[in-house]
Each structure stands twice: as C-alpha cells, then as structure tokens.
Amino acid sequence: MKNRIPGIILCLILAMPAWFLGHYFPIVGGPVFGILIGIVIGFIKLPIFFETGVKYTSKKLLQYSIILLGFEMNLFHVLRVGSQSLLVILFTLTTCFLTAYFVGKFLNLDGNTTTLIGVGTCICGGSAIAATAPVIGANEEEITQAISTIFLFNIAAVFLFPALGHALSLSDTGFGMWAGTAINDTSSVVAAGLSWSNSVGNNTALSFATIVKLTRTLMIVPITMVLAIYTSKKRKTDCDHSSFSITNVFPWFVLGFIATAIFNTFADIPVQISEGFVVLGKFIIVMAMVAIGLNTNIRKLLTNGLRPISLGLSCWFMVAAVSLLVQYFIKLL
Numbered sequence: 001m002k003n004r005i006p007g008i009i010l011c012l013i014l015a016m017p018a019w020f021l022g023h024y025f026p027i028v029g030g031p032v033f034g035i036l037i038g039i040v041i042g043f044i045k046l047p048i049f050f051e052t053g054v055k056y057t058s059k060k061l062l063q064y065s066i067i068l069l070g071f072e073m074n075l076f077h078v079l080r081v082g083s084q085s086l087l088v089i090l091f092t093l094t095t096c097f098l099t100a101y102f103v104g105k106f107l108n109l110d111g112n113t114t115t116l117i118g119v120g121t122c123i124c125g126g127s128a129i130a131a132t133a134p135v136i137g138a139n140e141e142e143i144t145q146a147i148s149t150i151f152l153f154n155i156a157a158v159f160l161f162p163a164l165g166h167a168l169s170l171s172d173t174g175f176g177m178w179a180g181t182a183i184n185d186t187s188s189v190v191a192a193g194l195s196w197s198n199s200v201g202n203n204t205a206l207s208f209a210t211i212v213k214l215t216r217t218l219m220i221v222p223i224t225m226v227l228a229i230y231t232s233k234k235r236k237t238d239c240d241h242s243s244f245s246i247t248n249v250f251p252w253f254v255l256g257f258i259a260t261a262i263f264n265t266f267a268d269i270p271v272q273i274s275e276g277f278v279v280l281g282k283f284i285i286v287m288a289m290v291a292i293g294l295n296t297n298i299r300k301l302l303t304n305g306l307r308p309i310s311l312g313l314s315c316w317f318m319v320a321a322v323s324l325l326v327q328y329f330i331k332l333l
Contacts, residue, residue: 003049003052003053004052004053004056005053006049006050006053007049007050007051007052007053007054007055007056007057007291008053008056008057008061008287009053010046010050010053010054011053011054011057011287011288011290011291011294012287014034014037014038014041014290015030015034015283015286015287015289015290017033017037018030018031018033018034018036018037018286018289018290019033019034019283019286021033022286026191028151028155029126029151029154029185030282030283030285030286030289031126031147031285031286031289032147032148032151032289033286034286034287034288034289034290034293035144035147035148035289035290035292035293035296036293037290037293038289038290038291038292038293038294038295038296039144039293039294039296040293041293041294042293042294042295042296046294054291054294054295055291055295057287057288057290057291058140058288058291058292058295059134061284061287061288061291062130062133062134062284062285062288063131063134063253064253064256064284065130065281065282065284065285065288066127066130066131066220066253066254066256066257066281067253067256067257067259067260067281068260068277068278068280068281068284069127069217069257069260069278069281069282070256070257070258070259070260070261070263070264071260071261071263071264071269071274071275071277071278071281072214072264072274072278073214073217073218073260073261073264073265074264074265075261075262075265076265077211077214084177085177085180085181085212085215085216086215087326087330088177088181088323088326088327088330089181089212089215089216089219091322091323091326092122092181092182092319092322092323092326093122093123093219095318095319095322096118096121096122096315096318096319097118097122099118099314099315099318099319100114100115100117100118100121100122100311100314100315101114101118103310103311103314103315104117104118104311107307107310107311108307109307109308109311110142111136112136112137112138112139112142113138113142113145113146113308113311114311115132115136115138115227116129116132116133116136116138116142116143116145116146117145117146117149117150117308117311117312117315118315119131119132119223120146120147120149120150120184120312121150121153121184121312121315121316121319122219122223122315122319123216123217123219123220123223124184124185124186124213124216124217124220125150125154125184125185125186125188126147126150126185126285126289127185127186127217127220127285128217128220128223129143129146129147129150130285130288131220131224131253131254131257132220132223132224132227134253135224135227135228135231136227136231137231140292140293140295140296141296143292144292144293144296145305145308146308147289147292148305148308149308149309149311149312150184150185150312152309152312153184153312153313153316154183154184154185154188155188157179157182157183157184157188157192157316158183158188158191158192158195161175161178161179161182161183161192161196162175162192162195162196162199165178165179165196166199168324172196172197172200172202172204172205172208173204173205173208174327175193175196175205175209176193176196176204176205176206176207176208176209176212177208177209177212177323177327178320178323178324178327179192179193179196179205179209179212179213180193180208180209180210180211180212180213180215180216181212181216181319181323182316182319182320182323183213184316186210186213186214186217189209189210189213190206190209190210192209193205193206193207193208193209193210194206218261220254220257221254221257221258224254225254260277
C-alpha cells in the first residue's frame, strides 16, 4: 500500500478538475474529462514511483466504485417499473450483443473492445464498461476506445432523441421507455428525459426513463457473471492451465453491488448517506478514468478510432430501432 499511495494521490488530484468540469458540462461527464486529463498529463514522463498506484486505481479502485453504486438502487422501484420494461430490455440486450458480435467480426475489432462497446451500449455506458473491463482483462487503450465511443453517442442522443420522439408522436411513457432502454449513459438519459419533460410540462417521461435505466443497470450482474464464466473457460482452453478456475476471474465486486443494493432497499438508510456513497463511487470512477488516461497510447487510439465508432453506431441504431418496434407490438407507444 505504501508504494500505491503516490499514484492514488496523483489520480485523486487530477480527478478533482475533471469532477467539477463534469458538473458544469453534464452531457460530457466527469469520466470523459478524467480520461482526457489523464491522456494530456500522460504525455509527460511521470516518475516510476507513480506507476503502482496508477495501476491500482485503474483496476482495483474501479471495482470498489461499482460496489458503492449499489446505494443508488431501490429494488422495489426497479421491480415495479422493471416488470413493464423487462421485455423491451431483453430484446434490446439480445439485439445489441448480436450486432456487436457480427459487426465487430466484420470490422476485425479485437474481442475486448467489441465486448466493452457492446455492454456500454446495452447496459449503462461508462459504469458497465467499468464493471466489465476487469472481468475480461481489458487494457487501458481498449477501455478508452469504448468510453470515447459511448461518449460520442451520449451527446448525440441528448439532442436527437427528444426531437425524434416528438416527430414520432411518442407518449410520455413511450418516450421514457425509449430513452431508458436505448440511451447509453444514465446522465444522458436524465438529460434527454428532462428536455422532453420541460417541453410537455410534466415529469412523467423523466421519472419513467430514469427508473427504466436503473432497471437496465442491474443487467450488469448477469452479464458480468456470464462474461466471467466465458473468460475463465477461454483462458483455460487457450493456456491449457488445468489449475485455472472461475474464481480467478469471478467478479466478486458485483456481489458487493448486489449487497449494497439490498442493504439500501431494506435498511432505511437516510437519503443523504446513500447519495453520499453514490457520489463517492462516481468520483472514484473519475479517478480510475484518469488512471486509464495516464496509461493510454494516444497514437494507437487515434489510429484505430474509426472502427470502434462504426461499431458503436451500429449497436446504438439497432437498440433504438428494436426498442421502438417492441413497444409498438406490445402497445406501449
């Protein structure tokens, strides 16, 4: 731990301006600013004693931050609205992963980048990428490519979805369902839902979209479990290590996420405390993104940038289209 402290403090200091910039420009968000600041500072050759702490922040602290996000979950709210959105979520998840797999193969993208963009689009943007990266052993460049791609479509969604929703004459709940199931990141879902609610004079769409999005966020749990099992079997086959087991890659921090969500639901925690834990978790994610930026090879990132964007666009379009189609057929629109 003594060797880790300098790198952790460096990430903490650099995360502060990224955090405040994220509040001033919520469409961009703190994690994206964190990566950008890390990349800029990364051009400077940092002393070697920062290295251990930076790596620890980008991996272990990132996992611990996911546990704290469980305090954002109230399972009763999720179950009430989730029962209405579950069918749409299942269809969009399936569509997204199939699209990511086949388009990723066509574009000749590496498996980790494809997986991260897929889960980022399917589930909840940066949080899903943060939860999935340590499970599949993704490196800093792969994480940065995925976060950058998701960020691009987050911004586009905030402006496009309300306009398209009005053009399609969606109801308040229809738009809330569409935004909650088809926009990548929670902050962008809230921004789009708020824009819609302001235009119609009520908060129905905003509230519905937010809870649907939180329901979708819970899909982190089964998805990371499945990826952990797949990664375990793949590594055992590739390396032929008979001693390799699921415990090596099992996402134990996801169990912590479930535990905090259950605790938050039943323990009657004061709102200020639960919100404080969530804010702390989100700040640690910004610290981890700074660490990832510090370790990113910017030349390689720019060279391979177009293919991840093409994959993200394909997944995003298919998810948005399927969400509308399923709602149409089950008469939610």
